[in-house]
Amino acid sequence: xxxxxxxxxxxxxxxxxxxxxxxxxxxxxxxxxxxxxxxxxxxxxxxxxxxxxxxxxxxxxxxxxxxxxxxxxxxxxxxxxxxxxxxxxxxxxxxxxxxxxxxxxxxxxxxxxxxxxxxxxxxxxxxxxxxxxxxxxxxxxxxxxxxxxxxxxxxxxxxxxxxxxxxxxxxxxxxxxxxxxxxxxxxxxxxxxxxxxxxxxxxxxxxxxxxxxxxxxxxxxxxxxxxxxxxxxxxxxxxxxxxxxxxxxxxxxxxxxxxxxxxxxxxxxxxxxxxxxxxxxxxxxxxxxxxxxxxxx
Amino acid sequence: xxxxxxxxxxxxxxxxxxxxxxxxxxxxxxxxxxxxxxxxxxxxxxxxxxxxxxxxxxxxxxxxxxxxxxxxxxxxxxxxxxxxxxxxxxxxxxxxxxxxxxxxxxxxxxxxxxxxxxxxxxxxxxxxxxxxxxxxxxxxxxxxxxxxxxxxxxxxxxxxxxxxxxxxxxxxxxxxxxxxxxxxxxxxxxxxxxxxxxxxxxxxxxxxxxxxxxxxxxxxxxxxxxxxxxxxxxxxxxxxxxxxxxxxxxxxxxxxxxxxxxxxxxxxxxxxxxxxxxxxxxxxxxxxxxxxxxxxxxxxxxxx
Numbered sequence: 001x002x003x004x005x006x007x008x009x010x011x012x013x014x015x016x017x018x019x020x021x022x023x024x025x026x027x028x029x030x031x032x033x034x035x036x037x038x039x040x041x042x043x044x045x046x047x048x049x050x051x052x053x054x055x056x057x058x059x060x061x062x063x064x065x066x067x068x069x070x071x072x073x074x075x076x077x078x079x080x081x082x083x084x085x086x087x088x089x090x091x092x093x094x095x096x097x098x099x100x101x102x103x104x105x106x107x108x109x110x111x112x113x114x115x116x117x118x119x120x121x122x123x124x125x126x127x128x129x130x131x132x133x134x135x136x137x138x139x140x141x142x143x144x145x146x147x148x149x150x151x152x153x154x155x156x157x158x159x160x161x162x163x164x165x166x167x168x169x170x171x172x173x174x175x176x177x178x179x180x181x182x183x184x185x186x187x188x189x190x191x192x193x194x195x196x197x198x199x200x201x202x203x204x205x206x207x208x209x210x211x212x213x214x215x216x217x218x219x220x221x222x223x224x225x226x227x228x229x230x231x232x233x234x235x236x237x238x239x240x241x242x243x244x245x246x247x248x249x250x251x252x253x254x255x256x257x258x259x260x261x262x263x264x265x266x267x268x269x270x271x272x273x274x275x276x277x278x279x280x281x282x283x284x285x286x287x288x289x290x291x292x293x294x295x296x297x
Numbered sequence: 298x299x300x301x302x303x304x305x306x307x308x309x310x311x312x313x314x315x316x317x318x319x320x321x322x323x324x325x326x327x328x329x330x331x332x333x334x335x336x337x338x339x340x341x342x343x344x345x346x347x348x349x350x351x352x353x354x355x356x357x358x359x360x361x362x363x364x365x366x367x368x369x370x371x372x373x374x375x376x377x378x379x380x381x382x383x384x385x386x387x388x389x390x391x392x393x394x395x396x397x398x399x400x401x402x403x404x405x406x407x408x409x410x411x412x413x414x415x416x417x418x419x420x421x422x423x424x425x426x427x428x429x430x431x432x433x434x435x436x437x438x439x440x441x442x443x444x445x446x447x448x449x450x451x452x453x454x455x456x457x458x459x460x461x462x463x464x465x466x467x468x469x470x471x472x473x474x475x476x477x478x479x480x481x482x483x484x485x486x487x488x489x490x491x492x493x494x495x496x497x498x499x500x501x502x503x504x505x506x507x508x509x510x511x512x513x514x515x516x517x518x519x520x521x522x523x524x525x526x527x528x529x530x531x532x533x534x535x536x537x538x539x540x541x542x543x544x545x546x547x548x549x550x551x552x553x554x555x556x557x558x559x560x561x562x563x564x565x566x567x568x569x570x571x572x573x574x575x576x577x578x579x580x581x582x583x584x585x586x587x588x589x590x591x592x593x594x595x596x597x598x599x600x601x
Binding site for chain 2: 013014015016017019020021022023024026027030031034043044045048109110113114115117118119120121122123124125
């Protein structure tokens with residue numbers, strides 16, 4: 001090369017890359033990690049961290065109170081004030097806000113800025129993209145549910161409640177939390193994938209979750225106590241994602257229900273389980289369909 | 298071996314035929330793909346990336362069939378779309394690192410390559426600011442960087458000069474030339490302006506309404522299509538006469554003289570003629586063609 005005067009930044013020229021290139025699986029895993037971190041605002045702007053971190057904090061406060069009560073009143077009661085498996089339903093408002101904020105941040109953002117074609121012009125397949133985003137948000141929700149449950153568990157152990165029973169209950173609640181997370185993330189992502197406008201996505205998701213549960217609960221109450229048809233009231237629970245999963249864990253995991261009416265009998269239980277899996281399957285299929293059709297121009 | 302090869306490639310949409318039995322071959326180098334808007338340039342790129350299936354015909358990149366080996370092709374290709382594709386709320390560095398990861402680079406390599414690539418496309422301090430505040434020229438550079446960051450063997454650039462001012466255009470064209478000349482990466486670049494691609498391409502492919510109008514190396518292209526436009530301050534007729542007597546073919550276009558640019562000695566002849574008459578030289582430029590001229594000229598020959 002030519003002599004450069006001193007003090008000049010040397011342009012070392014273009015360097016070829018001959019290091020390792022990771023395959024589809026690892027790229028999908030990187031996108032999964034990116035989505036999971038993104039749901040808590042990690043790797044994003046400070047402003048993006050505020051809401052998820054705040055919600056995580058708010059989510060843990062009741063659990064902390066419950067844990068304290070268990071310790072203070074350990075002579076009076078031998079149980080936690082609230083069973084683990086009911087925690088998700090009681091805190092559904094927080095879960096709803098979290099999922100309504102983060103699902104559009106995950107999908108609508110790529111649609112709005114038309115970044116999607118950049119993913120699909122890389123080795124990643126479209127189903128990898130969907131899987132990574134779905135798993136990322138579901139994991140984020142699961143962690144949001146797990147943190148308070150662990151606080152309650154630690155509180156229960158410190159209060160010297162029976163460890164075997166508490167551990168069993170916790171594990172069942174964690175299985176329920178997985179189902180909650182997967183159903184919530186699926187429905188929210190399907191809605192988010194339909195709009196490039198974040199605000200619209202947020203509003204639509206909040207509407208679906210926040211309106212369906214009270215509406216279903218009121219109808220269940222009326223039909224169960226006024227019409228006196230508990231079976232029909234039970235089946236109405238299928239209409240809201242929250243009462244659906246509540247029914248699922250009541251029947252499968254023998255958890256305590258928070259809904260007004262529970263799935264009627266064994267048939268009802270099976271129906272709730274099948275519908276839960278059908279909803280998850282439908283969300284997966286719809287997302288894949290959406291991205292198979294996504295324009296790449 | 299050609300890098301890109303298509304045989305009788307056809308793509309029909311319900312309303313239109315985007316590509317009509319297109320057969321082209323692309324050798325390593327800078328290849329310009331020229332056509333009016335809607336000529337099928339973007340459609341061709343999408344088929345080559347395996348993103349959109351062809352209706353009939355065959356296409357291959359690096360000898361890999363696009364319908365069967367899309368993922369293997371996409372590992373070795375960089376793509377810069379025509380439209381905006383950048384998130385406004387992250388910095389160029391964050392965005393390009395993420396895209397490098399999505400191309401299969403490990404985390405550390407992704408960061409290193411991002412820093413290198415952004416420097417090569419000419420983004421310095423501003424790369425830490427959110428992309429939303431960038432000018433069009435800077436955004437185009439980020440789009441180019443994400444296509445280059447994984448060191449592909451070929452990059453496909455869809456209208457990279459779109460929306461740029463003349464200076465930005467020239468800088469972008471220079472950068473594209475460097476991608477091949479210095480980085481050794483084959484470039485397939487589209488534009489609706491033949492003039493700008495002529496200057497940087499080794500080979501130009503002209504398509505119209507999905508059919509091939511012309512495919513030739515730039516040297517033979519310019520031989521028949523390059524002109525020199527001369528404008529003098531006075532005595533245009535006298536200068537024209539002098540040039541004619543020097544053995545040149547001179548056409549008058551209003552106040553301008555148009556010379557067929559056969560070799561560089563013409564510049565000397567013009568200089569001498571202007572100096573001999575003592576007039577001022579107002580304009581001395583290579584004329585850029587409008588695509589329509591090539592179309593008109595080739596329409597008859599395209600039938601073969």
